[in-house]
Amino acid sequence: MPPDLDPRLTPARPDLADICLRGQVAAERFVEGRPARIAVPSAPLRRRPDVAAGLDTEAVMGDAVTVYDVRDGFAFAQIVRDAYVGYLPEAALGPADPAPTHRVAALRTFVYPAPDLKRPPIAHLSLGAAFAAQAREGEYWQLASGGSVFAGHAVPLGHTEPDAAALAERLVGTPYLWGGRTTLGLDCSGLVQLCLESAGLVCPRDADQQERALGTALPPGLDGLCRGDLVFWKGHVGMMLDAERLIHANGHHMAVAVEPLAVAVARIAEKSFGAVTSIRRLAMTAELAETGAFTPSAAS
Structure with a gap:
């Protein structure tokens, strides 16, 4: 090739x-x-x-x-x-049709054989899974493919999350899984992709692809970071929750975890991926910082 x-x-x-x-x-x-x-x-x-x-x-x-x-x-x-x-x-x-109309916004939800929470579920869907809603029956969507999903766990396909970092925080404790991108198991870039896609952004799958495609590079150093900034190593990525805390799916904790960026940088440099290769700011992060919706030292 x-x-x-x-x-x-x-x-x-x-x-x-x-x-x-x-x-x-x-x-x-x-x-x-x-x-x-x-x-x-x-x-x-x-x-x-x-x-x-x-x-x-x-x-x-x-x-x-x-x-x-x-x-x-x-x-x-x-x-x-x-x-x-x-x-x-x-x-x-x-089949390709019918196209989905809704996606799951809860971390996980069950598919029931009928719109009845007392019925044994036939499957579960992860955050981001999508389905074609055929009809509404009470509090449930009837799926064109069969079964029913609680409507409160789904949003229309065009709905976007306002804060990708807030979604990442909901995923703390999710087990680490190499190649995983469901709420049963996530790897580092799967976490970032799932959260950014839920916020309406097109996001590549792997960390190196994300580093090349997303946002604009910040000057070297760990100062002045904002919620939503992406921190990259060779083979790893995490997202800032504020100026000091990083959230990432990682093999050290074997889970999605929050820790001080300085602690992660020191450990990763010593034990795994080496030094930080870049920090990139997304357009939505830059816009929020400029409007004062959050400040570099704010955590929400």
Whole structure:
């Protein structure tokens, strides 16, 4: 694969590739992907079509995907949301339509076989999962795919969270999971992606991609930081809650945790990812700081 193409984002193998890549990559045949959608609560995306292969990321119900090949129970596919490519379980795929109308805003919610909290649930959905609401029955949405979800746990698809850092705080204690991006388990960049997407921002999946794509770089040093600023190491990312505290999913605590940035910087430099590579400020963070909605020393 040409060095300017990121294999994580390029739907190409030696035997086939996306037809849009003709002339850019070598492949035995070029195909046009078909649209599909994740029809289960969550689905692991792996680098190889093997259940023993490591978890690269996760797709959740409602995620649009483009499928290029299916064999032996695995689909070679690309998640539309962040363009990540890999192998999804074939059984996780459903039709592309109907498109979702609502997303889960609670950390988790149950899918019931009927609009009745006393019925045994048939599944659970994580924060950010989306569904097509067919009708409202009392306090529940009836899903087009079957089952019912408590309406108070969902918001219309276009709704955005006003404070990504506040959402991150709700996730404190979530176990660390390499490749995880549900509220059952998160890695560092999965936490950032989930929170920023809930706030209405397009966010790449991995920390190095986020560092290249998000915000503007601040001058070197740890002074003058604001709530929402992103701190990057080579292979790691966290979000500032105020001028001094960092929230991040990390292997030291094996959870989403809050700690003083200075403590994290010293430990990470000594034991894992080395020095901070950059600190980046998002447009929404800069706007809040300029309007005085929060100050560099404020925690909310």
